[in-house]
Each structure stands twice: as C-alpha cells, then as structure tokens.
Amino acid sequence: MVRRMEEWLMYSILALIVFGFWGFFPKLAGNYISPKSVMLYEVLGAIIIGMGVLFLVNFKPETHPYGILFGILTGIAATLGSLFYIFAVRYKQVSIVVTMTALYPVITILLAFLFLNESITIRQGIGMVFALIAIVLFSL
Numbered sequence: 001m002v003r004r005m006e007e008w009l010m011y012s013i014l015a016l017i018v019f020g021f022w023g024f025f026p027k028l029a030g031n032y033i034s035p036k037s038v039m040l041y042e043v044l045g046a047i048i049i050g051m052g053v054l055f056l057v058n059f060k061p062e063t064h065p066y067g068i069l070f071g072i073l074t075g076i077a078a079t080l081g082s083l084f085y086i087f088a089v090r091y092k093q094v095s096i097v098v099t100m101t102a103l104y105p106v107i108t109i110l111l112a113f114l115f116l117n118e119s120i121t122i123r124q125g126i127g128m129v130f131a132l133i134a135i136v137l138f139s140l
Contacts, residue, residue: 023098026086035086042082046075100138103131 029038054061081101088097106128112118120128 022082023085023102024094026082027089027094030086030090035083035090038086039079039083042086043079046079096138100135103135106131 026035026038026042029041033041081104085097085101088101109118109120109124109128113120
C-alpha cells in the first residue's frame with residue numbers, strides 16, 4: 001500500500017530543492033550584472049509568482065492587520081536577506097556563503113523560543129552550538 005506523503009514533508013522537500021536553485025542562480029547572474037540589478041530581477045520574479053498566487057485566490061486575499069503586517073515583514077526580511085546574500089556571493093565562493101547563511105534556523109529557533117515559548121531540546125541546543133562552531137570555521 002502506497003502511503004500518501006504528508007503535505008508538510010512534500011512542501012519541505014520542494015522548498016529545499018527550490019532554495020537550492022535560489023542559492024545557485026545569483027552567483028551566475030552576478031557574473032553578468034551587478035548585485036543591485038540581480039536584486040531587481042529577483043523582485044520581478046517574485047512579482048510574477050505573486051500575481052499567480054493572486055489569481056489562485058480569485059483576487060481576494062485574506063486580510064487581518066497582523067497577518068498583513070507579518071506578511072509584509074516576511075517580504076522585507078526575504079528581500080533584504082537575498083540582497084545581502086547576492087552581495088556576499090559576489091565576493092566569496094557560493095559554497096561557503098550558502099553554507100553559512102543556511103544556518104539561519106539558529107536565529108529562527110531562538111526567536112521561537114523567546115517569543116512563541118517553543119522549547120529547545122538538548123539535541124537542538126547541541127546542534128545550535130555546532131552551528132555556531134560551523135560559522136566560525138567557515139568564516140576563517
């Protein structure tokens with residue numbers, strides 16, 4: 001019997017694959033244009049996806065003040081993170097930059113602990129210590 005893959009796992013795998021390409025394409029684009037120009041074209045790509053999603057919700061997105069606020073903050077954080085990433089890969093190997101920036105879950109885990117009262121297990125704590133050691137090793 002074929003068991004249906006849980007939706008979160010399927011979307012996680014798809015995100016993993018897409019983020020892999022996201023980490024790779026800026027290095028290629030930066031070979032031809034400036035990081036600021038790469039960022040503008042990345043935003044254009046985001047607008048194309050956004051228009052597709054707007055169509056999927058029949059041009060009637062859900063609204064709630066906090067949902068809108070945190071959605072906009074998500075876009076700002078993603079765009080700034082992308083811009084900083086694009087500048088970083090211009091000056092350093094993509095394999096090093098992507099590994100270092102891929103440690104962002106440490107920040108997310110700490111924020112979830114501080115603001116959402118999510119617990120941090122011993123295993124996660126040890127993993128975070130190793131992640132911090134990795135940052136030091138990659139930056140040397």
